[in-house]
Amino acid sequence: MDSSQLFGITMIAYLLSSAFYLALFIFRNSTPGFIGMLLAAAGLLIQTVGIGLRWYESYQIGIGHAPLTNMYESLVFFSWCTALFYLAMELKYKTRVIGAFVMPFAFIALAYASFSDRINDQISPLIPALQSNWLIAHVVTCFIGYGAFAVAGSLGMIYLLKKSAGDKPAQEGLFSSLPELKIIDDLTHKTIIFGFMWLSAGIITGAIWANEAWGTYWSWDPKETWSIITWFVYALTLHARFTRGWSGTRIAWLAIIGFVAVFFTYFGVNFLLSGLHSYGSS
Amino acid sequence: MTKTSKNPLLAFFSSVQLALFLLFLMAGTSIIGTIIPQNAPPGRYLEQYGAKMARFMELLNLTDMYNSRWFLLLLLLFALNLIVCSLERIPQVIKIIKRDNLDTSADRLEKMGLRARVTLPGGAQEGEAHIRKVFQQQGWKPQQRQQKDGTLFFAEKGAWTRFGVYIVHLSILIVLLGALIGSSTVAKKLLRDPSFAFKGSVMIPESRQSEVIYAFKSGTPIELGFGVRCDYFTIEYYPNGMPKTYLSKVTVVEDGAEVLSTDIKVNSPLTYKGITFYQSSYQPYQDYVVTLQKGAAELQTSSIIPHSQQQQWSEAGITYGIINRENRGEVTRRVKVWLSDGQGEPSIFWVNLGQEALVERPSGSYTFQAKQLYATGLQVTKDPGVWLVYGGCILMLIGLYVAFFMSHRKLFAMLRSDGSSATILFAGSANKNKVGFEKKFEDLAGTNR
Numbered sequence: 001m002d003s004s005q006l007f008g009i010t011m012i013a014y015l016l017s018s019a020f021y022l023a024l025f026i027f028r029n030s031t032p033g034f035i036g037m038l039l040a041a042a043g044l045l046i047q048t049v050g051i052g053l054r055w056y057e058s059y060q061i062g063i064g065h066a067p068l069t070n071m072y073e074s075l076v077f078f079s080w081c082t083a084l085f086y087l088a089m090e091l092k093y094k095t096r097v098i099g100a101f102v103m104p105f106a107f108i109a110l111a112y113a114s115f116s117d118r119i120n121d122q123i124s125p126l127i128p129a130l131q132s133n134w135l136i137a138h139v140v141t142c143f144i145g146y147g148a149f150a151v152a153g154s155l156g157m158i159y160l161l162k163k164s165a166g167d168k169p170a171q172e173g174l175f176s177s178l179p180e181l182k183i184i185d186d187l188t189h190k191t192i193i194f195g196f197m198w199l200s201a202g203i204i205t206g207a208i209w210a211n212e213a214w215g216t217y218w219s220w221d222p223k224e225t226w227s228i229i230t231w232f233v234y235a236l237t238l239h240a241r242f243t244r245g246w247s248g249t250r251i252a253w254l255a256i257i258g259f260v261a262v263f264f265t266y267f268g269v270n271f272l273l274s275g276l277h278s279y280g281s282s
Numbered sequence: 283m284t285k286t287s288k289n290p291l292l293a294f295f296s297s298v299q300l301a302l303f304l305l306f307l308m309a310g311t312s313i314i315g316t317i318i319p320q321n322a323p324p325g326r327y328l329e330q331y332g333a334k335m336a337r338f339m340e341l342l343n344l345t346d347m348y349n350s351r352w353f354l355l356l357l358l359l360f361a362l363n364l365i366v367c368s369l370e371r372i373p374q375v376i377k378i379i380k381r382d383n384l385d386t387s388a389d390r391l392e393k394m395g396l397r398a399r400v401t402l403p404g405g406a407q408e409g410e411a412h413i414r415k416v417f418q419q420q421g422w423k424p425q426q427r428q429q430k431d432g433t434l435f436f437a438e439k440g441a442w443t444r445f446g447v448y449i450v451h452l453s454i455l456i457v458l459l460g461a462l463i464g465s466s467t468v469a470k471k472l473l474r475d476p477s478f479a480f481k482g483s484v485m486i487p488e489s490r491q492s493e494v495i496y497a498f499k500s501g502t503p504i505e506l507g508f509g510v511r512c513d514y515f516t517i518e519y520y521p522n523g524m525p526k527t528y529l530s531k532v533t534v535v536e537d538g539a540e541v542l543s544t545d546i547k548v549n550s551p552l553t554y555k556g557i558t559f560y561q562s563s564y565q566p567y568q569d570y571v572v573t574l575q576k577g578a579a580e581l582q583t584s585s586i587i588p589h590s591q592q593q594q595w596s597e598a599g600i601t602y603g604i605i606n607r608e609n610r611g612e613v614t615r616r617v618k619v620w621l622s623d624g625q626g627e628p629s630i631f632w633v634n635l636g637q638e639a640l641v642e643r644p645s646g647s648y649t650f651q652a653k654q655l656y657a658t659g660l661q662v663t664k665d666p667g668v669w670l671v672y673g674g675c676i677l678m679l680i681g682l683y684v685a686f687f688m689s690h691r692k693l694f695a696m697l698r699s700d701g702s703s704a705t706i707l708f709a710g711s712a713n714k715n716k717v718g719f720e721k722k723f724e725d726l727a728g729t730n731r
C-alpha cells in the first residue's frame with residue numbers, strides 16, 4: 001500500500017460523502033447525513049495516514065521532506081484542510097447539510113491532483129530554494145486559510161441559493177433544510193475571520209522565507225501580489241461588516257469573490273502567469 | 283459619530299468609506315501588474331502591445347507600477363486614512379474603558395442582554411457573601427458602591443482588548459515604515475546616502491576578494507567597508523541530475539585581518555555588519571584549480587590553469603595539462619589529463635572533477651585532483667528596516683488575535699434586601715463573542731442548573 005492508493009481511497013470516500021450529504025439536503029432524511037459525516041471522517045483519517053506515509057516514503061528514497069512542496073502535494077493538503085475545517089465546523093455548529101456544498105471541494109481537489117496530466121505526483125527532491133523550514137510554515141498557514149475560505153465561499157453560495165428561493169414558509173421547498181439565513185451569515189463571518197488570521201500568517205511566513213532565500217521580503221511577483229489582493233478583499237469584507245453593518249447578500253457575494261481571488265492566487269498564477277512560485281507548473 | 287463642526291479634510295480622512303474605496307482600488311489596480319510583465323526591456327512592450335499601447339503604458343507607469351507615483355500615492359492615502367481614523371476613535375475607546383461602571387442604574391441593568399435574578403433568604407450580609415463567592419469562584423474581583431436602590435457590585439475583564447483593532451492598524455503602519463526605511467530609493471534620493479539601504483550583487487571568482495558591490499539597475503558601485511573573499515564554490519547534484527546545493531565558502535577580511543569564515547547557501551545567508559549576502563548565482567569558468575601531490579605529501583602544488591595548455595611543475599620535474607573535458611552546458615563533469623615525468627610513456631586518463639586520481643610513475647606516485655573554477659554570484663542587501671517589518675508582522679498577528687478572539691466582558695450584580703430576603707440582579711455584557719460569554723455568565727450567576 002502506498003500513499004497514492006490511500007489518496008485514491010480518500011477520494012472515493014469524499015465522493016460518496018458528498019453524495020450522502022447531498023441526499024440529506026434533497027430528501028431531508030438524517031440517516032444519509034450521518035453516513036456522509038462518517039465517510040468524510042473516515043476519508044480524513046485515511047488521508048492523514050496517506051500524508052504521513054508520503055512523508056515517510058520521501059525519507060525511504062533518501063530525499064526526505066514534508067509532503068508540501070509541489071502542486072500535487074499542495075492539492076492533497078488543501079483537500080485535507082478543507083475536510084478538517086468543515087468537520088470541525090459541523091461538530092461545533094451542528095450544521096450537517098452544509099457538507100453537501102463543501103465536501104465536493106475536497107473531492108475535486110483530490111480528483112484533480114490524481115487525474116490531471118498537468119500535475120506530477122512523483123516525490124521529487126527539493127531544489128535549493130525550497131529547502132527551508134519557512135516553506136513548511138508558509139504552506140501550512142496559507143492552506144489552513146484557503147481551506148477556511150473554501151468553506152466561506154460555499155457558505156456564501158448557500159446563502160444566495162437559500163435567499164433566491166425566497167422566504168417560503170418553513171418545511172417547504174428544497175432549501176428549507178438549510179440553516180436559517182442568519183445562521184449562515186454568522187458562520188460565513190466567523191469562517192472569514194478565521195481564514196483571515198491564517199492568510200495573514202501565510203503571507204508573513206512567505207515574506208520571511210523570501211527574505212531568507214532571495215534577500216527581498218516583498219518583490220511584487222504575481223503570486224505575492226495576488227495573495228495581497230486576496231488579503232485586501234477580505235480586509236474590505238471585514239470592515240464593510242464591522243463599520244458599515246454589511247451583512248447577508250453583500251457579504252455572501254464578497255465571500256464568493258474572496259474565494260475566487262484565493263483560487264486565482266493558487267491556480268491562476270501558476271498556470272496563467274509566471275513568477276518565482278513557478279514550481280506549480282511542473 | 284458626526285460632530286457638528288469638523289474640518290472637512292479630517293472628516294474625509296477619517297471615513298471608513300474612504301478605507302473601503304482604497305482597499306478596493308488597491309486590490310483592483312494591483313491586478314494590472316500581474317498581467318503586464320513588470321520591468322521588462324522596453325522593446326518587449328513595443329513588440330507585444332504595439333507602439334500606441336506601449337506609449338500609453340509608459341505614460342501611466344504600468345511597466346513598473348508598484349513603484350509608480352500613483353501607486354505609492356494610494357499607499358500614502360491609505361496610511362493617512364488609517365492614522366486619522368484610528369486617532370479619532372482611540373479617545374472614544376479610552377472613554378469607554380474609563381467609564382464609571384459603578385454608576386450604572388438598575389434600569390440600565392434591566393436592559394442588558396444577559397440578566398438573571400436570584401432571591402436568597404437572609405439579609406444584606408448573606409446576599410453580599412453570595413455575590414462575593416460567585417465573583418471570586420471565577421476569579422473576578424468586584425468593586426462595590428451604595429446606590430439609592432441597593433448595592434452595586436461590578437467587575438470586568440479584558441477592557442484593554444478593545445485596543446486590539448488599533449494594535450492591528452498600528453502594525454500596518456510599522457510595516458510600511460519599515461519598508462520605507464529599507465527602501466534603496468529613499469536612501470538614494472531622500473537621504474542621499476546609497477550605503478544606508480541597498481540591494482545589489484557581486485560576482486567573486488574563487489580566491490578573489492571584493493570590497494564593493496554593484497547596485498541593481500543602476501550598477502553603481504557601493505563600498506562595503508570590508509572585503510569578502512570567495513574561497514570555494516561548489517554545486518552538489520542529486521542522482522537525477524537536479525541541483526541539490528549551491529555552496530560558497532567565504533571569508534570576511536577587514537583591515538587586512540580575516541574576521542570570519544563561513545558557508546553561504548541558498549536559504550542560509552551570511553549577515554555581517556547589517557549587510558546580508560545571499561547565494562544567488564554562479565559563473566563557471568573554463569579554467570581549473572588543479573592540486574598535485576607527490577608521494578605522501580612530500581611535495582604539493584596548486585594552481586589555476588586553463589585547458590589545452592601545458593603546465594610545468596618544475597620542483598617535481600613534471601609536465602601536465604588538461605587535454606579534453608566533458609561538459610554539460612558550461613559545467614565540466616570530467617577532464618582528460620596528460621601527465622609526464624619525462625620517463626617512459628606519458629599517463630593519459632579521465633578523472634571526474636572533485637575526485638582524486640592516483641598516478642604511478644617511474645619517478646614516484648602522484649595524486650591529481652581538479653576542480654572547475656567558479657565565480658560565486660552573491661546578492662547583497664542592506665535593509666535597516668527589516669526588523670521593523672518583522673516586528674510589525676508579529677504585532678499584526680497578536681493584534682488580529684486580540685481583535686477577533688478576545689473581548690471586553692462586564693459583570694454587574696445589584697443587591698437589594700428587605701431584611702428577611704435578598705434579591706440579586708445579575709447582568710452582564712460582552713462586546714464580542716457574546717455566545718461564549720453567555721455560557722460563562724450562566725456559570726457566574728449560578729443559573730445554569
Ligand code: HEM
Nearest residue numbers: 235242243296297298301360363364367447450682685686
Ligand atoms: C488592510 C488593512 C487593515 C486591516 C488588516 C485592518 C484590520 C482591522 C481589524 C482586524 C479590525 C477589527 C474589527 C473588530 O474585531 O472589531 C478593524 C476594525 C476597524 N478598522 Fe481596520 N484594518 C485595516 C485598514 C483600515 C483602514 C485604512 C481604516 C481607516 C478608516 C480602518 C478602520 C477601521 C475601523 C473604523 C474599525 C472598527 C473599529 C471599531 O470596532 O470601532 N481599517 N480593522
